[in-house]
Amino acid sequence: MKLKLFAIVLGMISGFAGAAQADTVRLRGTVVDLAGTTLKVKARDGKTDTITLSPDWMISGVAKASAADIKQGDFLGIASVSKADGGSGALEVVIFPAALKGTGEGDRDWDLQPNSRMTNGTVADVTEVNGRTVTLTYSNGQKKEIAIPQSTPIVKFAPAAPADLKPGMTVFVSAERGSGGKLVSRR
Known part of the structure; x- marks a missing residue:
């Protein structure tokens, strides 16, 4: 690679x-x-x-990765912004190695672009119905669903x-x- x-x-x-x-x-x-x-x-x-x-x-x-590399139980860092429909859309996705699971867990303001957020959490669910969506869990069972557009960079x-x-x-x-x-x- x-x-x-x-x-x-x-x-x-x-x-x-x-x-x-x-x-x-x-x-x-x-x-x-x-x-x-x-x-x-x-x-x-x-x-x-x-x-x-x-x-x-x-x-x-x-290194470049793909949505196919994202599995239930993986730990991700996703920079995202709010979408018009009220959901969140990913700007970039980082797949963490297992040894770093839990690093920076939670959801907070981010500076990738105005009004962006960083959510670090464990993948609870991955769906592909009219697009790719992951559900991350973090900090005492909180959940956040984030859509990952095809153009979103995914790296590991x-x-x-x-x-x-x-x-x-x-x-x-x-x-x-x-x-x-x-x-x-x-x-």
Whole structure:
């Protein structure tokens, strides 16, 4: 399988888990440069951010997956928006490995686009009647049904290495804003 690396640097897991923390910053953009433990990322707004990576920083990648890969009992992270009919429509779907089940479980505001939500939960049901829909359960038995349009990107975690972080590579970095506004990414 060819890895289409959308690098998820260090704090990605904590980015889902700690999304509600006020000091957590989620950066989406492209790599400008990686020099030692300093990563420069050109964000979607055109601004270049410098992130200090902790000495034990880690990187994960994602590879293309499909709706057929989603099974009952899987743990997913789904960014979604409300639809006109009152339901939710997926913007992107991440299939977590079994070892990360429970990471960031719940439903919260997200910043992929205005009014988006992130729901991390266990697949209770997968249906395909006039489209694909999953029902996720999370936090004390709460449920959320989310439609997954055919055009929605679906990915799963894949191995990656620092050498994969080349200029132009698309990344998602979860960092904390420290003293003086400095961004630090750590687990």
